[in-house]
Amino acid sequence: MKENLNNINEKRNFGQALKNFIDVAGWPRIIIGIFLILLFAMTPIAKLRLSTSLSDTLVRVGMNAIMVLALVPMVQSGCGLNFGLPLGFIAGILGAILSIEFNLTGLKGLFSAIGISIPFAVIFGYAYGQLLNRVKGDEMMIATYVGFSSVSLFCIFWLLLPFKSPVMVWGYAGKGLRTTISTQKFWQNSLSDILSLRIGETFYFPTGMFLFFALLCFLIWAFFHTKVGTAMTAVGSNPDYARASGVSVDKMRTLSVVISTVLGAIGIIIYQQSYGFIQIYNGPLYMGFPAVAAILLGGASVHKANIGNVIIGTFLFQGILTMAPSVINSLLQTDMSEIFRIIISMGMILYALTRKTKGNR
Amino acid sequence: MGQKPILEMKEISKEFYGNRVLNSVSFTLNEGQILGLVGENGAGKSTLMNILFGMPVITQTGGYSGDVIIDGQKVSFNSPFDAIAAGIGMVHQEFSLLPGFTATENILLNKEPLKYNFLVELFGSRMQTLDYEKMRHEAIKAINKLGVNIDPDMLVAEMPVGHKQFTEIARELERANARIIVLDEPTAVLTESEAEILLKALKKLAKEGVSIIFISHRLQEVLDIADKIVVLRDGKLVSEIETNKTNMKQVVEWMVGHSVDSKAKDSIKKNISDEIILSVKNLWVDMPGELVRDVSFDVRKGEILGFGGLAGQGKLGIPNGIMGLFPAGGEVFFEGKRLDISDTHKSIKKGLAFVSEDRRGVGLLLEEPIDWNISFTAMQVQEKFLKKLFKGLIKWRNDKEIEDIAKFYIKKFEIKCTSTKQIAQQLSGGNQQKICLAKAFVLDPKILFVSEPTRGIDVGAKKLVLEALKEYNKEHGTTIVIISSELEELRSICDRIAIVDEGKISGILPPTAELEEFGMLMVGSSKQN
Ligand SMILES: Nc1ncnc2c1ncn2[C@@H]1O[C@H](COP(=O)(O)OP(=O)(O)OP(=O)(O)O)[C@@H](O)[C@H]1O
Ligand SMILES: [Mg+2]
Numbered sequence: 001m002k003e004n005l006n007n008i009n010e011k012r013n014f015g016q017a018l019k020n021f022i023d024v025a026g027w028p029r030i031i032i033g034i035f036l037i038l039l040f041a042m043t044p045i046a047k048l049r050l051s052t053s054l055s056d057t058l059v060r061v062g063m064n065a066i067m068v069l070a071l072v073p074m075v076q077s078g079c080g081l082n083f084g085l086p087l088g089f090i091a092g093i094l095g096a097i098l099s100i101e102f103n104l105t106g107l108k109g110l111f112s113a114i115g116i117s118i119p120f121a122v123i124f125g126y127a128y129g130q131l132l133n134r135v136k137g138d139e140m141m142i143a144t145y146v147g148f149s150s151v152s153l154f155c156i157f158w159l160l161l162p163f164k165s166p167v168m169v170w171g172y173a174g175k176g177l178r179t180t181i182s183t184q185k186f187w188q189n190s191l192s193d194i195l196s197l198r199i200g201e202t203f204y205f206p207t208g209m210f211l212f213f214a215l216l217c218f219l220i221w222a223f224f225h226t227k228v229g230t231a232m233t234a235v236g237s238n239p240d241y242a243r244a245s246g247v248s249v250d251k252m253r254t255l256s257v258v259i260s261t262v263l264g265a266i267g268i269i270i271y272q273q274s275y276g277f278i279q280i281y282n283g284p285l286y287m288g289f290p291a292v293a294a295i296l297l298g299g300a301s302v303h304k305a306n307i308g309n310v311i312i313g314t315f316l317f318q319g320i321l322t323m324a325p326s327v328i329n330s331l332l333q334t335d336m337s338e339i340f341r342i343i344i345s346m347g348m349i350l351y352a353l354t355r356k357t358k359g360n361r
Numbered sequence: 362m363g364q365k366p367i368l369e370m371k372e373i374s375k376e377f378y379g380n381r382v383l384n385s386v387s388f389t390l391n392e393g394q395i396l397g398l399v400g401e402n403g404a405g406k407s408t409l410m411n412i413l414f415g416m417p418v419i420t421q422t423g424g425y426s427g428d429v430i431i432d433g434q435k436v437s438f439n440s441p442f443d444a445i446a447a448g449i450g451m452v453h454q455e456f457s458l459l460p461g462f463t464a465t466e467n468i469l470l471n472k473e474p475l476k477y478n479f480l481v482e483l484f485g486s487r488m489q490t491l492d493y494e495k496m497r498h499e500a501i502k503a504i505n506k507l508g509v510n511i512d513p514d515m516l517v518a519e520m521p522v523g524h525k526q527f528t529e530i531a532r533e534l535e536r537a538n539a540r541i542i543v544l545d546e547p548t549a550v551l552t553e554s555e556a557e558i559l560l561k562a563l564k565k566l567a568k569e570g571v572s573i574i575f576i577s578h579r580l581q582e583v584l585d586i587a588d589k590i591v592v593l594r595d596g597k598l599v600s601e602i603e604t605n606k607t608n609m610k611q612v613v614e615w616m617v618g619h620s621v622d623s624k625a626k627d628s629i630k631k632n633i634s635d636e637i638i639l640s641v642k643n644l645w646v647d648m649p650g651e652l653v654r655d656v657s658f659d660v661r662k663g664e665i666l667g668f669g670g671l672a673g674q675g676k677l678g679i680p681n682g683i684m685g686l687f688p689a690g691g692e693v694f695f696e697g698k699r700l701d702i703s704d705t706h707k708s709i710k711k712g713l714a715f716v717s718e719d720r721r722g723v724g725l726l727l728e729e730p731i732d733w734n735i736s737f738t739a740m741q742v743q744e745k746f747l748k749k750l751f752k753g754l755i756k757w758r759n760d761k762e763i764e765d766i767a768k769f770y771i772k773k774f775e776i777k778c779t780s781t782k783q784i785a786q787q788l789s790g791g792n793q794q795k796i797c798l799a800k801a802f803v804l805d806p807k808i809l810f811v812s813e814p815t816r817g818i819d820v821g822a823k824k825l826v827l828e829a830l831k832e833y834n835k836e837h838g839t840t841i842v843i844i845s846s847e848l849e850e851l852r853s854i855c856d857r858i859a860i861v862d863e864g865k866i867s868g869i870l871p872p873t874a875e876l877e878e879f880g881m882l883m884v885g886s887s888k889q890n
Binding site for chain 1: 684686705706707708709710715717722723724725726727728729733737738740741742744747755756757758
């Protein structure tokens with residue numbers, strides 16, 4: 001009898017726990033998560049190696065995660081999703097190519113790139129923040145235009161700036177930057193390779209890159225536990241309340257934009273060190289969207305986001321993006337993976353954006 | 362008055378996340394009857410009405426159990442639109458107007474009379490244009506029905522709060538088929554004279570056969586107007602009774618579960634020094650709907666100064682201007698030194714604090730937990746609740762201290778909540794008000810401005826809040842400036858009362874002055890012309 005009761009209780013507890021889990025995680029994440037697991041499960045059928053697939057996914061997560069993290073401060077301060085992330089990318093590219101121009105290699109080269117990019121990002125972010133303070137309520141639309149127009153503007157600079165390094169300028173003209181610049185001889189994987197794990201031929205885990213991401217996550221987490229971080233959250237939650245409490249709303253918003261832009265700059269450099277190429281000209285144009293889609297998939301809303309959203313979202317988004325095209329590809333025995341990748345990526349972005357106004361609570 | 366029951370709510374129960382807030386509540390409402398619904402803050406009044414009106418908060422939090430029966434038919438509304446179609450109108454505790462639109466547009470929202478033009482034939486009814494003349498006419502009719510004077514072309518954002526309330530009520534009346542109208546604390550933001558106008562209008566409506574559910578913490582109003590009173594306590598029905606079979610004292614007892622003497626304790630004469638703590642000269646404030654034109658006054662250290670007056674005359678503008686929340690000018694001296702009234706941060710730092718009348722707009726972080734709401738201002742301005750790490754380089758939030766202070770005030774003010782981490786939005790209106798007060802007390806100010814401190818809180822809590830203000834004033838010597846639409850309240854706690862009319866102070870009286878004298882000052886200048 002008693003046992004029976006216990007049993008029922010247990011069942012009920014389990015049901016409750018399941019319900020709680022669904023409430024916390026949210027259906028979209030559960031469905032996409034299950035889909036992702038299915039994709040991994042299908043690797044043998046598609047004649048793909050599971051270890052390679054896992055490794056690819058993890059590398060892509062590490063490459064993109066900081067760019068997703070960059071969105072958190074502006075969401076929290078009420079500026080919405082930072083569609084102007086390409087501005088930060090430009091700062092990052094400036095840092096990266098200057099470090100190459102100075103012929104710096106390895107970790108020294110990588111951290112110089114980051115170091116050089118930060119002042120640019122701070123200046124850009126500050127100006128961008130001032131602009132956003134004038135268009136309260138329409139931040140996201142203006143941000144998109146800022147992203148687009150800054151990319152276009154810098155297309156001119158990339159042509160005109162007097163870089164000398166032969167790896168970077170067009171060989172035949174002797175001036176103007178190439179569209180893609182290889183980081184291979186300078187600092188490719190210099191961070192990823194630290195303490196990296198290699199199991200067998202096919203599995204590679206970029207430990208250093210993840211440690212660095214964890215460090216930045218910790219810093220952001222810590223920031224939001226300080227006085228200023230608390231003020232930033234309050235500004236996002238209710239600017240009138242914050243103002244009545246003596247907090248300068250504009251200052252907090254500007255600060256959030258600066259932090260976001262700096263993280264964007266760092267994010268793109270980490271991406272380049274793993275990818276092996278710096279893409280300039282129109283390269284950064286569309287790179288903000290996957291980040292936005294990832295954080296939305298992770299369960300963030302337009303005015304609340306946390307680090308959990310970043311990690312889960314990046315993993316789901318990049319996981320699907322890595323796995324779906326290759327599984328479909330080998331099942332259909334065609335080579336259209338690039339096309340699939342674009343379709344899937346755009347599809348997910350579209351899906352995420354349609355859900356963006358809904359809160360996550 | 363018909364004896365036909367038009368609405369019956371049967372054994373209604375409701376839980377929010379496992380927290381039972383309504384427990385098998387039943388009552389009936391007859392045609393043309395006015396039902397007064399009373400109960401303490403958090404008793405479940407708004408929730409019960411939200412169920413009736415099909416509000417999304419109810420469905421989103423798991424629905425309810427029990428039956429809602431209209432005209433003998435069981436109904437279940439999935440959205441307010443269904444409820445409206447069934448002839449129910451509701452004026453919510455918090456405003457739901459569109460600030461950027463005029464009174465007319467708000468009143469006729471979604472019911473706009475449409476003009477026919479030839480495009481309709483081609484493209485269907487979406488091509489009809491709005492018939493503004495007709496709209497204006499209808500709006501004026503609805504406003505007149507209430508017996509108030511509102512400019513139909515005024516933007517809601519620029520209206521004094523009382524006019525907003527009337528606009529909202531007019532909107533519900535305008536629905537041609539409204540048979541049941543629910544008013545959730547409609548008079549909380551009105552002055553006594555405005556409230557009277559409203560009550561009269563409601564009585565007239567009831568005569569015409571409309572049934573009304575009326576929620577208020579001003580029990581006298583309820584006793585005056587209601588045919589029947591329903592009392593809730595802690596989500597349970599305590600009593601459903603004809604008004605003429607009960608009295609104020611009994612209702613209060615039912616509400617709180619024990620007897621309360623509703624008069625605040627009379628204070629022992631305290632010493633107010635002659636020292637002037639705050640001196641205001643020629644203050645003007647550009648606060649929409651509460652314009653202050655030219656106000657000068659002195660506040661003595663340790664006194665409680667009251668500001669009264671009709672809504673829209675500028676009394677609310679005074680603290681909002683001094684605290685830098687709206688554009689303002691003039692000279693303000695605090696403790697003998699000139700105060701920069703545009704710098705809110707500095708003002709708070711120097712010892713001024715303000716509890717805003719706009720609790721959802723300015724007073725609360727609705728999406729954040731209670732403990733944040735209470736501690737935030739003190740943390741930002743006075744650096745309380747912070748741990749300094751690395752020689753003060755990093756100011757780390759001390760979550761433990763924040764929780765402790767929240768617990769302290771939850772106990773002190775008897776705030777009804779599930780924990781210190783509950784989101785402010787989920788609290789009942791009166792409990793939100795208590796949070797706003799706690800936030801100001803945490804600052805330990807030298808001078809405290811409170812606007813409408815007891816708006817929307819029940820008799821028990823009102824006494825608690827007024828006592829707390831008095832006690833605070835006596836024990837800490839805190840000077841208090843209190844702005845209220847309720848003259849009785851001012852008279853029960855203030856040392857002096859200033860009446861504001863047309864953006865100016867029309868006179869300052871002792872609390873013992875006759876009611877007529879106050880009345881004269883309130884309508885003074887406008888009547889003379
Ligand atoms: N959305 C919600 N989520 C969780 N709890 C809620 C929610 N809305 C209301 N509650 C809880 O339900 C209880 C009843 O609230 P309700 O708003 O009905 O009170 P009320 O009688 O209208 O009080 P008041 O006079 O203060 O307006 C309160 O304890 C409140 O905290
Ligand atoms: Mg209520």
